[in-house]
Amino acid sequence: MRKVEREKGATSQVSRFFSLPNRLIFRMKMAHKLKNVRDRLDAISRERSFHLGEGEINMEAFDVEKRQTGSLVNESKIYGRDEEKKKIIEMLLTNVSNDQDSLAIYAIWGMGGLGKTTLAQLVYNDARVKSHFELRIWVCVSDDFQIRRLLRAIIESIDRGACSISELDPLQQKLQEKLRGRKFLLVLDDVWNENQEEWDRLKHTLMCGEKGSMLIVTTRIEKIARVLPIHHIGCLSEDESWSLFKGRAFGLERVEERSELESIGKEIVKKCGGVPLAINALGSLVCSKRTKSEWLIVKDSQIWNLPKSENSILPALMLSYHHLSPHLRQCFAYCCVFPKDHELKMDKLIQLWMANGFIPFKGPSELYDFGVGIFNELVRRSFFQDVKVEYPGCITCKMHDLMHDLAQSIMRHECVALESDKDVKVEGRIFHMFFGMISSQDISLNEDLHKVRSLRSCIDAVSCKASLPFFLKQKYLRVLDFRYVAQEVPRSINNLKHLRYLNMSGSRIKVLPESTTCLLNLQTLKLDYCHFLCKLPNGMKHMKNLMYLGITGCGSLTCMPEGMGQLTCLQSLSIFIVGKEKGYQVSELKGLNLRNELTIKELDNVKNSEEAKSANLIGKQNLHSPRLCGRVTIKAMYRTILKMFLMVSNLIQI
Known part of the structure; x- marks a missing residue:
C-alpha cells in the first residue's frame, strides 16, 4: 500500500509540474537561458574573428593572377625613386657583396604599396644594367614558392616559351645548362616564403653562373631580406607625392584650371602618407570627379569606405595581414584602439596583449x-615603423596611417575612440575604448555608451564622477588604464574579477584598498608617480599572477607588503624597500x-x-643596472659599501 501511495504521490507531483502555469514558466526560463547562450557565443565569435566581415573585401577575388607582375615599366610616370635606383644600379655594376660565391643577393624590403616592384622594374630596364648582364630574368613569386614551379618559370623566362619538364632533377639540370658560364640578373618579385631550406635549394641550383651574377628579391618581410646588402625602401617626400598625385588627378589639365581643388588635393595626399599605391589609387579616383563636393567626400572618407571597384589600397595591404598567424593578427588589429600617430611603447603593448589573451598560452615566465x-x-x-630605443628598456614605435586604417577596417565595430565634441555611435558590441583625446571636463557618455556592458579595455580613461560607475559596471573588463584618480580607489574595484591590467x-x-588583492587575475599593476x-595592501602576496608592479616615484611609500617573495610570477619591480623583519x-x-x-x-x-x-x-641576468640606496652615515659607510659589493657586481649607484 505504501509503495502504491508513493507512486501516486510521485505521479501527482509530476502532473503538477507539467501543469500549464509550470510549463509556461519553464519555457520562459529556458528561453532566457538560450538567449544568454546565444549572446555569449556571439561575443566569443566576435572576440576571435579579427578579420573582415561578410560583404567587405573578398580575398578570394583578389587572386594570384591579379597579383602577377612583369618587368615592363613606364618610367615617365615614376616619381621620387631616382636616388634609390642609382644606388642599386651602382651596387649591381660594382657587385659590392660579402658573398664569395658566384651569386650575390640583394633585397628590397618595405610595406605593401611603397613601390618595391616599380623600383626593381626601373633597375631591371636600365640601359647600363642591360649591357652589364648577358641574361636578365624576371619571375613573380607571390604565394607559390614551390621549387619546381620557380625553376620552370625561370626556364620559361629565358626561353620565352613553355617548359614541359615536371620532375625536379631534370629541371635543375636544364636550368644549370642555361645559366652555366653566363652573368645573369634574376629578379624574384613579391616573395613571401620564409623557409630557409627551400631558399638553400634554390640558391644551390643558381650557383652556376659567372661570378658577378645577381639575385634581387622584393619582399614585405624583413626576415627574408636578411641578406647583405639590403635596401629598405622609404615613403615619397611631400613634393614627390604631390607630383605623382597631380599627374593622376588632373591628367592633361593644368592644375591652374582646377585651382579650387588644389588645397583639397594636398589634404588627400597627406592621407596617403607617402605611399605610391595609395596616391595612385586616390588620384585616379578623383580624376573623373569635377566638383569640390565630390573631392571633399574622398578627403573625408575612411579608406575602407571608398568604392571597392576603384580602391586597390586595402586589398594590397590586406595581403600582409592575410599572411600573419592568428595571434599576430589579433595583436596588430588591437593597436587601432590608439589614435593615429600615437607613440606605442613595446612594454605596454605586450602587457595589453597579455591582458586580452592574444598571446598564445605560455608559462608566466615565457609570456613576456x-x-x-x-x-x-x-x-x-612593416606593420610597425619608426622603432626607437628611448632609453634602456624602453622601446617605442608608430604605425603608418594606412596600416592604422587597415587595423580600423578590421576592428571598427569593436573599438571606439572618444573625442571631445564628437558623438559616438555604438554599432554592435564594443570591446575596446580609448579616452585619450578628452579631458575630465569634456567627458560625456551618451545613452548608447551607458548601455555598453561588453568592454574588455578602457585605455587612457579619465577618472571623474560621471565615468567611475560606468567602469565599475564593466564586469568583463580586462584592462583599466585609469588616470588622475582623485583621492581614493573604491573598494568595489574587487568586482572586476577578470581584470588583468590596472594603471593608476x-x-x-x-x-x-585591501580589496585590490581580490583581483587574483591581475598581471600588471602600475602606480608610478603616485x-x-x-x-600597499598587506595581502599583496596572494596576487599570484602579478607580473609587473610599477611604483617609480612613489616617494611617500616607506615599506613593502609582507612576503613579496611569494609572487613567483613577478618579473618587473621598479622599487624594493628593505625592511628589518622576516x-x-x-x-x-x-x-x-x-x-x-x-x-x-633602505639598504642599511x-x-x-x-x-x-x-x-x-x-x-638575475635580465636586470639592468640595479640602483642601491641607503641612509649611509660616516660610521657605517665601509660596512654599507661592503654590502653593496656583495649584492651586485654591476654599476652601483648610491
Missing part, C-alpha cells in the same frame, strides 16, 4: 618574451626572476653579508 617576439615580427613585416599612475591616492601613496628583508628577492630596472632602498636594514648575498642579484 613571446610578446617581444610578436612585436619584433610585426616590425619585420599619477593619481593622488594615499592607500590602495606621490601621495604611502601604503618577510620584509632583501632575501624576498631571491626567487624572483626580475628584469629591466630595480632600485633597492641589511644585517650582514649573508643576507646581502641572499638577494641573488648577480643571478
Whole structure:
C-alpha cells in the first residue's frame, strides 16, 4: 500500500509540474537561458574573428593572377625613386657583396604599396644594367614558392616559351645548362616564403653562373631580406607625392584650371602618407570627379569606405595581414584602439596583449618574451615603423596611417575612440575604448555608451564622477588604464574579477584598498608617480599572477607588503624597500626572476653579508643596472659599501 501511495504521490507531483502555469514558466526560463547562450557565443565569435566581415573585401577575388607582375615599366610616370635606383644600379655594376660565391643577393624590403616592384622594374630596364648582364630574368613569386614551379618559370623566362619538364632533377639540370658560364640578373618579385631550406635549394641550383651574377628579391618581410646588402625602401617626400598625385588627378589639365581643388588635393595626399599605391589609387579616383563636393567626400572618407571597384589600397595591404598567424593578427588589429600617430611603447603593448589573451598560452615566465617576439615580427613585416630605443628598456614605435586604417577596417565595430565634441555611435558590441583625446571636463557618455556592458579595455580613461560607475559596471573588463584618480580607489574595484591590467599612475591616492588583492587575475599593476601613496595592501602576496608592479616615484611609500617573495610570477619591480623583519628583508628577492630596472632602498636594514648575498642579484641576468640606496652615515659607510659589493657586481649607484 505504501509503495502504491508513493507512486501516486510521485505521479501527482509530476502532473503538477507539467501543469500549464509550470510549463509556461519553464519555457520562459529556458528561453532566457538560450538567449544568454546565444549572446555569449556571439561575443566569443566576435572576440576571435579579427578579420573582415561578410560583404567587405573578398580575398578570394583578389587572386594570384591579379597579383602577377612583369618587368615592363613606364618610367615617365615614376616619381621620387631616382636616388634609390642609382644606388642599386651602382651596387649591381660594382657587385659590392660579402658573398664569395658566384651569386650575390640583394633585397628590397618595405610595406605593401611603397613601390618595391616599380623600383626593381626601373633597375631591371636600365640601359647600363642591360649591357652589364648577358641574361636578365624576371619571375613573380607571390604565394607559390614551390621549387619546381620557380625553376620552370625561370626556364620559361629565358626561353620565352613553355617548359614541359615536371620532375625536379631534370629541371635543375636544364636550368644549370642555361645559366652555366653566363652573368645573369634574376629578379624574384613579391616573395613571401620564409623557409630557409627551400631558399638553400634554390640558391644551390643558381650557383652556376659567372661570378658577378645577381639575385634581387622584393619582399614585405624583413626576415627574408636578411641578406647583405639590403635596401629598405622609404615613403615619397611631400613634393614627390604631390607630383605623382597631380599627374593622376588632373591628367592633361593644368592644375591652374582646377585651382579650387588644389588645397583639397594636398589634404588627400597627406592621407596617403607617402605611399605610391595609395596616391595612385586616390588620384585616379578623383580624376573623373569635377566638383569640390565630390573631392571633399574622398578627403573625408575612411579608406575602407571608398568604392571597392576603384580602391586597390586595402586589398594590397590586406595581403600582409592575410599572411600573419592568428595571434599576430589579433595583436596588430588591437593597436587601432590608439589614435593615429600615437607613440606605442613595446612594454605596454605586450602587457595589453597579455591582458586580452592574444598571446598564445605560455608559462608566466615565457609570456613576456613571446610578446617581444610578436612585436619584433610585426616590425619585420612593416606593420610597425619608426622603432626607437628611448632609453634602456624602453622601446617605442608608430604605425603608418594606412596600416592604422587597415587595423580600423578590421576592428571598427569593436573599438571606439572618444573625442571631445564628437558623438559616438555604438554599432554592435564594443570591446575596446580609448579616452585619450578628452579631458575630465569634456567627458560625456551618451545613452548608447551607458548601455555598453561588453568592454574588455578602457585605455587612457579619465577618472571623474560621471565615468567611475560606468567602469565599475564593466564586469568583463580586462584592462583599466585609469588616470588622475582623485583621492581614493573604491573598494568595489574587487568586482572586476577578470581584470588583468590596472594603471593608476599619477593619481593622488594615499592607500590602495585591501580589496585590490581580490583581483587574483591581475598581471600588471602600475602606480608610478603616485606621490601621495604611502601604503600597499598587506595581502599583496596572494596576487599570484602579478607580473609587473610599477611604483617609480612613489616617494611617500616607506615599506613593502609582507612576503613579496611569494609572487613567483613577478618579473618587473621598479622599487624594493628593505625592511628589518622576516618577510620584509632583501632575501624576498631571491626567487624572483626580475628584469629591466630595480632600485633597492633602505639598504642599511641589511644585517650582514649573508643576507646581502641572499638577494641573488648577480643571478638575475635580465636586470639592468640595479640602483642601491641607503641612509649611509660616516660610521657605517665601509660596512654599507661592503654590502653593496656583495649584492651586485654591476654599476652601483648610491
